[in-house]
Amino acid sequence: MLHHILNISDLTKSDLDYILSVAGNIANNPSRYGEVAKGKILATLFFEPSTRTRLSFESAMLRLGGGVIGFSDMSASSAAKGESIEDTSRVVSCYCDVMAVRHPVAFEPHKMASVATVPVINAGDGANEHPTQTLTDLVTIRQRFGRLDNLCIGLCGDLKYGRTVHSLIKMMARYPGNRFVLVAPESLQMPADIIALLDEGGIEYTVTDDLEAAIPDLDVLYMTRIQRERFEDKSAYERLRGIYILDAAKLGAAKKDMVVLHPLPRVDEIATDVDSDERAWYFKQAQFGVYARMALMIALLGLNNMMGEDMLYVSAPEKRDADRLQAGA
Ligand code: CP
16 A cells, blocks of 8 residues: 655555546546545645645545644744754554645655654655646546556756646656656756656656747646745846746747646746636646546545545546547637
8 A cells, every 4th residue: 555655656556546537536526535534634734835735635534534723823832942854753653544745845744754754745845846746637637548558748947946847747757658748948847867767767857948940739737836945046037037927928829739837826937818828737637636636646545445445446537628620610
C-alpha cells in the first residue's frame, strides 16, 4: 500500500493508474463517495500561504465524509514558539489519519514523514516539488485528451523556481511519445538535474525563450507565475515580471484543441481575455484537484473496502470535448 507522498516519483505506474481511474470515476459521480472516509481525519499543516491546495484537500476530505483539522499559518502553530518540525509531526500523528504539509523550505515535509506514524503528503515544499498539483494536472489532461501520451507539452514561465513544473515534467516524461517545449528566459530555465533526467531517458525537448513561436505546435500550454517569493534579488524579479503574457491574440495561433493550464494563482501571465476561450481549462483544473486529492486519500488510507467495484475503475474518459473542438464546433 502507498505510504508517504513526498515526491511524484513515489508513485508507481500502478499507483497512478489507480488514482487517475478513481479520480475519473469521482468526477463522474462525486456524491457516491460521500461516506467513504467516515471517521477519518485529515490534518492540513500549512507553513506557507495557499488557497487551492489547502482548501481542495479540506474539501476533498469533507466530500469523502471525513473531518479536517489544521492550521494555515505558521504563526498560529507552536512552530512560532520554537517547536521542531519533527515534534510537530509526532504530535499531530496522534490526532489524524493523514497529513498534508506545505512548507517554504524544500524537504521539510520529508523530515515530518521521517517520524510520522500516519501518511504524510507533500503539499508543496519550497522550489522542490508539488506532487498533488501534478496529480491534478494529470487528471485534467486525461479528462481533456483521454490519454497522457503522445502530447507536445509547453511549460512556460518560471521553470527554475516553479515546483509544479518540476513534478509535472518528471511524471509526463514517463509516458511514451511526449515532447516538451521549455519556454523561459535563460535565468529561469529548468534546473540541470531535471534536464539530465530528460537526457538520460532520451526524451525529446526544446529549450526556447520565444512563447509565440512555440504555441502552434503545442497540445498543452502550461503557464506558470514568476515566483516572486523565491527570488533573493528582488530587482531580478522586477526585470522578469510580465515577461510572458498569454492573451487572446497569441492564442489565435494555437491548435483548436490545445488546452491552457495553470496551477494558479496567476498574476499577469494569462490575460483575462483568455478566460472565456474553450481552451482555457485552468479553473476546471482547480475542480479536478479536489477529485485527484479524494482519490489519493482513498489510496493512502486503504479505503477500497468502503467502495463498490464500480466505484474503483473506469475506462479512459471519452474525448468528447477534444473531438468537438477539433471539428471546430
Ligand atoms: N496551485 C497551488 O498550489 O495553489 P495554492 O498556492 O493556492 O495552493
